[in-house]
Amino acid sequence: MDSRQGCRLPLGRRGEARVLLTAAQVLPFPERLHLSVRFASAPWDRLVPSFSPRGDLLDVGCGPGLLAHLLRRARFEGRYTGIDPDPRKVGRADRWLGGDPRNRFETSGVEDVPPRAFSQVAIIDVLYLIPRSGRGTFVERALAGLRPGGSIVILTSGGGPGWKRLLDRLQERLAVAAGVTRGAAVEPCDGEEIATLLRAAGLEPITVTAVGSGYTHGFELVEGRLPDRG
Numbered sequence: 001m002d003s004r005q006g007c008r009l010p011l012g013r014r015g016e017a018r019v020l021l022t023a024a025q026v027l028p029f030p031e032r033l034h035l036s037v038r039f040a041s042a043p044w045d046r047l048v049p050s051f052s053p054r055g056d057l058l059d060v061g062c063g064p065g066l067l068a069h070l071l072r073r074a075r076f077e078g079r080y081t082g083i084d085p086d087p088r089k090v091g092r093a094d095r096w097l098g099g100d101p102r103n104r105f106e107t108s109g110v111e112d113v114p115p116r117a118f119s120q121v122a123i124i125d126v127l128y129l130i131p132r133s134g135r136g137t138f139v140e141r142a143l144a145g146l147r148p149g150g151s152i153v154i155l156t157s158g159g160g161p162g163w164k165r166l167l168d169r170l171q172e173r174l175a176v177a178a179g180v181t182r183g184a185a186v187e188p189c190d191g192e193e194i195a196t197l198l199r200a201a202g203l204e205p206i207t208v209t210a211v212g213s214g215y216t217h218g219f220e221l222v223e224g225r226l227p228d229r230g
């Protein structure tokens with residue numbers, strides 16, 4: 001949480017976008033394109049400094065491994081474990097990043113997270129796919145993986161100014177109408193909703209930072225720390 005000690009991307013957004021295309025060369029072009037679009041559509045440069053460069057990190061809903069790649073670019077030296085219920089995404093992540101013995105990718109859900117095994121947990125742009133009624137349990141299960149004193153970094157995408165919230169609700173309706181998505185839902189989630197869950201679980205301090213300027217989604221970064229006891 002102390003951004004002065006956090007990971008740092010060595011290049012700006014354009015430079016990192018170019019490096020990403022080269023780094024993912026083992027993947028077919030459509031998969032590399034997907035990674036590039038994903039990189040361009042979220043504020044990674046504002047997010048990466050929230051992580052400490054050491055420790056055991058769990059990335060819940062890791063998708064094709066973009067956070068793992070960016071953390072290594074930012075000199076993250078610890079062990080990284082990415083989990084996702086979608087085997088296609090996990091397979092893709094493993095193909096381009098699994099050669100690094102410090103990285104592990106698994107097809108599994110948050111219910112399988114081992115207790116107190118990690119010093120940092122990330123949930124990046126996943127919660128809008130979890131039905132609102134189930135988010136408390138989801139976050140609780142992710143927190144169970146944290147050791148005392150560990151930190152959680154969550155990126156939500158459903159906050160910000162009124163027009164962005166309206167766009168998100170429109171997307172929600174379209175997704176429901178089309179029956180699209182691999183998640184259980186498309187239901188916008190903002191930072192304060194998640195901060196309330198972290199507060200109830202006893203984390204402190206908790207910060208919510210708007211990081212969506214320049215993007216179509218109202219991205220919010222929620223950070224919290226588990227008390228150093230127990």
Ligand SMILES: C[S@@+](CC[C@H](N)C(=O)[O-])C[C@H]1O[C@@H](n2cnc3c(N)ncnc32)[C@H](O)[C@@H]1O
Nearest residue numbers: 061062063066084085086089124125126129183
């Ligand atoms: C928008 S993608 C974000 C992927 C990655 N975190 C990133 O930022 O590039 C959402 C991810 O959440 C995953 N997901 C959906 N439902 C999930 C669940 N119940 N538990 C964990 N991950 C889930 C999807 O498979 C997908 O990879």
